[in-house]
Amino acid sequence: MGSWLLAVDAVGQTAPVNGPELAGVWKGPLAIPGGSLPIQITIIRPGANKLLATLDLSAKRLNRIPASVTFRGDSVVFFSAASDCRFVCLPTPDGQELRGTWAQPGLRVPLRLSRVVGEAPATFAASKPALAATTYHTEQVKITSQPGDVQLAGSLSIPDGVGPFPAVLLLSDMGRHDRDARVGNYRFFGDMSQVLARQGIAVLRLDDRGVGQSSGDASLATSADLLRDAQAALTFLRVRPNIDPARTGLIGHGEGGNIALLAAARPVPPSYVITLAASGLPGMDLLASQPEPEASPADTARAGAARRQAWAEVLDKAAKLRTSGSNAAQVETYITQQRLKFKNEERKQQAATLKFRRNMLEIVRQTANNDQAQAIVVNMLRQRYPNQDPAIARTRATELTTPWSRDYLRFDPQAALAEVQCPVLLLNGTDDPEVNAVANLSALEKGLKTNKQVVARRLSSVNHWFQKPAAEMLPNANANVDPVISGVMLEAVRDWVLQQTEVQ
Template structure:
């Protein structure tokens, strides 16, 4: 599944000229490039790793995609063309391309990345792709799986997902899983990483039923996520909880919610409403207002790229000025024009078309709402048990500021646990050095220690699970 969170633009305000979209084009090339081609793309303030994935198809064409792991951008379709020793990767709709020359050994391509108003040298090196036998060799899990569809009547939409139930008669404790900001499928898929699918499997194998569903307008669910606020997403949680309450294999008094990123804030808000969940687990939920979080995200990213503090401070100052324009200019067309002008004046290499595209995203309904969102409002109403988790390696929702703010606000809750997870990033992956090897290649996975923290905390409050 192609999954891009809206946070790509939010978190990379000053790196916005890196990527702008995708196009699927026919491509013709000899089947000699199968695998991964990786390289560091220099951008203002540092560099980002880009990964081209190529798989040869019958007839000599390629299926090819582009990933930018640091930005959680994945599976952008590209076209591949080979002319002698010249290799061309293109995303024409975005006006972006990479043109390079394949070295004699066939393991390196030296070339140039180009897009409107920007170009940079780029060297790609070859890595053999791991053999993925999972689709053919998937074993039947030791629990029941059921495709489900249920209605959110107040919002007049249908939610589709997967209910997994442990073996046995039950009734079992259960959780609803909520993904981070942006359109995600029921597995919370980012590239080949299935965050919610992995967590759901772990919990179900250990005695906890799990309901995970496609976000609005994604997969088999209806609705329009782009015009939906965080507060309005609470009704999706309520619909999910009520669906589980109809199931005889589910313990009615032990249904909780686990939310990632923005989903964690939705989970907390659901606990302030009538018929709340029995417990809430947040995974890197926001603890500071959206406009502050956006500045924190950019600063953390630039810092991770080795940018000097003076440059970070200057970028933050420009960003704050722009965000204030967005917040204080209700006329969308006027705000868009001002922001586009600011972008071009801040970087004269940026062309008008790219500036307009960025300005449209930065002044969109969803982003405006995000900037004004106060994650601490109403949390004094949360009375159920709460587990707050945040990784110390999270560049998008910093543990120090966000976890601290949530912990302080919920201090009146008699059963609130707050934990910082050493070395865990925003996707709740541990250090890559700790990833398991699959077919000789490290495979990204949900932090095992974090999974067990979640399971044991739930079991301690429900008596269920193993």
Template structure:
């Protein structure tokens, strides 16, 4: 594969300049105003190509940058930015090109020369402000097709609503179904301003992979209730989603996989152990311990992060383990009475009705099943390629506990298993905060670019084997 190297050299020459130019140069030397969209028309044989380089400042004097050339179907091509003094180096994997330019502070332009494989063309890039992420402005149309869909799960007798994104072109394309973590989540995996599933879907679709993401049961227009659906029951949702993709003309039915996060990874692996499995599975921080061990470990991890006294941590652990055992091993009626009593003992101000309600929430079919759920029990039936991906900063599912257990069991019977750990990435697959996006003066979380590219590269590599 050829590589593109785009060099943007911002040259300042204060000698002989008037006072206005000198002030502009001084301001430029202090802060290079690179954040925004840089657009221009590149002269090529037979016409011109519209291209855009978008640059977003990050924390720690770093940048996110991407190249778009719509006519050549180049979309959001990842770009590394290195700043040394008043010079900027942009490196883009793809083809061998370079752009050497001089920054005009008065006109807010880059004037220079584009060089690709010895072919030199003059090019002017003009600055345009980045569209704001706040307010109720119009959403920019992505460079792919979006379709609101509804598909049926005949096993559970319910419909699930979602979004199907398909790359531009006729296809057929490889595709994935995204499966969410614990609890009722929307199709984007929304947590505050962060959209785990939405971000991953956008990244993959821009790079040639169709993506189906859907609202969990009881969320949006999806039927059913997540509280009454066990982990095993959710497998039929994934199977229904995969079968929906199999019915689409633009999808390559031999390359439909499942990408699950947390519990969703376990659901995807369960689906892979059944007839008509997905072609591959990507596990994002999948759980490798039993449900009870997972929830207890999360409680301990949270308390230790808050520097709670170790004696208090141990006492809370034993108390919670006793409660979980009661929920698992006694009848629902008996369990509700006992758990309600335990809650009132732990919280004297809790009234009888409130305690009964809180106990009922701990006794849902999902909760009772998940406590006994062993995620490695059926892994010997998984024969498709599997990517296990975890972050070293995951407190909810520490890789040394969960990924290690999954990897050991899978590799004992599946030689197509790959396991990777990403430095500094947390359970939501966010990089360290120093690498978050700085937008409108605020730090905004983002899906780890390294994780996104790792997923894409592994998936695309499967098609070459």
């Protein structure tokens, strides 16, 4: 097969002028450990030199995922940043098959897709079209935040071209995070930046204070400090010649979402705000309701073993009831009663934990002297967790009395919401154990009720880190599942940004 003559469209996509016709629907089985999954790639040609594609894995409820189409000599390369997968293939001479290799983290297998004769990609063309990807480059930047001459280091991903481009600044959640918001192999902000930059949106992400190449100390920073950091970075974006200052917004995760809303309530607000798992409840309420961090692994293991043993005893008694003549209804009634008993006990334990944490946090809030507050916290933790390493209690007590913790215990996200009048998109995951979607979205919507440009969405089966549900992901060769950023969230963010930044 000879090399094709290539042409470049307006956003950097390459499309063959005289190569095989790729537009259509292509299907085939994707081999995975233990079986296979049906896969479909739909391609349309909206212009003479442009191809658009979407990827469907219906068995995993992954539908219409945008994919870029590029050409390397005779090869066609399909890439989906949202799913971190790549299909490099060669069309057969008759144009009826695509043969190549499918690759994603932990999986690399041959794949053959066949053209579906008589099935035109009408549904794809008629629905909201996938956006064509563009190329981008990344610059390393340094921003100074005052007072204190704090140096914030980061990466600015900018679409190739003259611009000016819409832009977003990513603001991280509480804790210490690098510019990629990395957790293990999961790069939350890194993956988001890649996807948005490919869609023509410039993205700035920064190392937190005291992390990576940034100076300062995050534990000493208050909300006011983080707000000044965000405003300094926003100003940095607005003065760049290839960034459109009228189309520059903030995307914040967790606490970063609340900082973004604070910025939106100040003079010279961002053009728009997107929050990801932001809190609508006071800082005290949020910290008290989050999963228990003080229990040691040994305590957790013992509690789990005790629960399993207790349920095993229930099942053993149910078996004895059957052998002693009890009918199926009687046995089922017994099991149901025991299950309700277990749930009631679990609720009581959760209520007791919540009360304990509220009391401990309230003592920290009311005790100004750090030494006194730490001594009380250590004593409370030792009494509640007698088998815990004393060093863990001391570390926790120190964490709770940092300037950041004390400031957050007094933080009320409702205070400034009435002043926010720019467009706001609120996204929370239904499987988030740290920031309850129902309670926090309701509180945020109530506080923003005077703003007529607010959209709130609960994303089903998405957790605090906005990862795709494990049931929807392909396993690695070792049957484990690597976390992948939620395509639903990425699509919602991308569409919102482009909608708000559309040139009139």
